[in-house]
Amino acid sequence: MLGFRRNAQGAACLGRSTVRELLASAGTSTPAYLYDLDAIRKTAEDLETALGPEPHLAAYAMKANSAGTILRTLRAAGLGADVVSGGELALALASGFSADQILMSGVAKSDAELDQAIGAGIFAIQVESVEEIERVAARARALGRRARVSIRVNPDVAIDSHEKISTGHKYAKFGVPLADMPRAFASIDREPELLAGVGISVHIGSMMTKPEPYQRAARCVAELARARRESSTTLEYVDFGGGIGIDYGGAPAEPLAAFARAARQVMRELGVADLKLVMEPGRSLVGPHGILAANVIGTKQTATGRFLLLDAGMNDLVRPAMYGANHRVEPADWEPGPGDWRVVGPVCESSDDFGTHAIGERAPELVVIRDAGAYAFTMASEYNARPLPAELFVSDGQIVSVSASPGVTSWVERRLKA
Ligand SMILES: Cc1ncc(COP(=O)(O)O)c(C=O)c1O
Structure with a gap:
């Protein structure tokens, strides 16, 4: 029950x-x-099953619910964490997530937060602008470290949800516009000692009830990854974000596991199935x-x-x-x-x-x-x-x-x- x-x-x-x-x-x-907690654990286990044995990281967007008991439950089920502040990063580490299971997202990270993330050696800092790539390189230089970064693309994909939770359209503050991605890749490539460009990410917003818009954004990322691999030896993963909706009583929503299967399908279609698949679900888990x-x-x-x-x-x-x-x-x-x-x-x-x-x-x-x-x-x-x-x-x-x-x-x- x-x-x-x-x-x-x-x-x-x-x-x-x-x-x-x-x-x-x-x-x-x-x-x-x-x-x-049992229902939360079961949802996480279903997601892990749907993601299969291939390399993946389901990074729980802990802004959805950061209670330690819930974080420990999800970590025990094999999930990682997506954090958006120094406070969340400190809590994720204290809850037992290892640094290589933690992503840091967010459009305006302070120098102190970047230092904390680089110092901890997290899986990746997801950068949201060319300017931020330069800031991360400067902080990595100051710390004498190499930072792992992923670029969050803004694919200009609108979703049918509340305007305040739609983030992947061209007027949003989030992500690097598709047209600026070559410039973003070039600024990573200029600093090979300081930056490893390990991922390409997207998150187009919340409350998607069907996988189609998720897949549209995923295709954009997978295409970028396919092209990027021609010139980069550091690319490890594609990240299709969170945004999977739930049924608040008005409209049914497909389960999180269906989105995971849809993500795998896009990777196979576009020939990037050997990369690690990262997702960042929040709401749908809890x-x-x-x-x-x-x-x-x-x-x-x-x-x-x-x-x-x-x-x-x-x-x-x-x-x-x-x-x-x-x-x-x-x-x-x-x-x-x-x-x-x-x-x-x-x-x-x-x-x-x-x-x-x-x-x-x-x-x-x-x-x-x-x-x-x-x-x-x-x-x-x-x-x-x-x-x-x-x-x-x-x-x-x-x-x-x-x-x-x-x-x-x-x-x-x-x-x-x-
Ligand atoms: C970058 C990022 N990833 C993941 C999420 C989680 O979204 P959801 O709770 O809709 O799955 C959010 C939510 O705002 C986000 O901003």
Whole structure:
């Protein structure tokens, strides 16, 4: 029994325990995130199986969820890590990922972050401009090291998702435009003592529900790699990025493993199957396997409708306010049914609104906000002096680890010192 489900009585469960039982056994107040580690492990194992015995690195984009328990689970399943800051790099290393399993992405890495990455000897720094190649060479010279770099190409491939999570079109800040790739290769080749050009990467955005746009971007990378091999002896890998979508309840999404198989197919078609295949999935590994549990503080009736007032707000889960995302909100103790409520949080912003959901005629005491395993806790803030929520990690129906909420006292102490 993996992931979110309903038991015979209709109660919301994670694996074989109800959400109520899990909250009670942890003795945690709400709001609280709960994650099913077994479901996360199974998704990672399916990905590894789909990638097969050929050389590969599935580098988990840890910005999606950087909880140590989850990082250790994914590392144990054979995954690497894709980091986007010095903080994430330090956490990845401390979580046991070896340097040669770590990629660093990001459009604006500081000198200190580049030094940290070069010093640790990570698998590759993914550069996003010709200017950055020159900066990496300068830092490698200063450190007396040779840096491994990959160029992230911007293939100008648009995807059908929210504009804020589409990154591979020509107006985006990300990647080296296709037309500038020869110049980027040339600047790597000018510094053979300082730079090893080991990869070509792409990441066109998030929430792709079918592999076609992924394959289009992959073809662009594979073609570049095929041509690049004529003149380079250092090229080791192609990286097709992340961006695999999940079903938030509105539209089905193909599984991560299907994208892995599609990636292999592109490599075979374009004659680069002997290179290492790198992917950077984030959301698809963890998103469906987390929920946010919230208590209902009260109800409110107005001329326009009825509100369900939660103790979880946009500071805990910002995706609805930030992207207009729809996360299903459901009663914890019974199946959702006829009886709409507009579900809102306590934060003093109109955008603190989780939308209208079929809850049932009676107001529940406890609700679950579904598919909250990715870009949820990692985007949480303390806005309105609201402490970060607790996180509970579940395996085989038991809580195996708890990260308690820091509580409001620590916020007061820190702000007093500011
Ligand atoms: C460079 C890069 N790789 C991978 C990812 C992971 O994307 P997703 O969580 O959609 O798989 C992101 C997400 O923003 C990213 O920026």
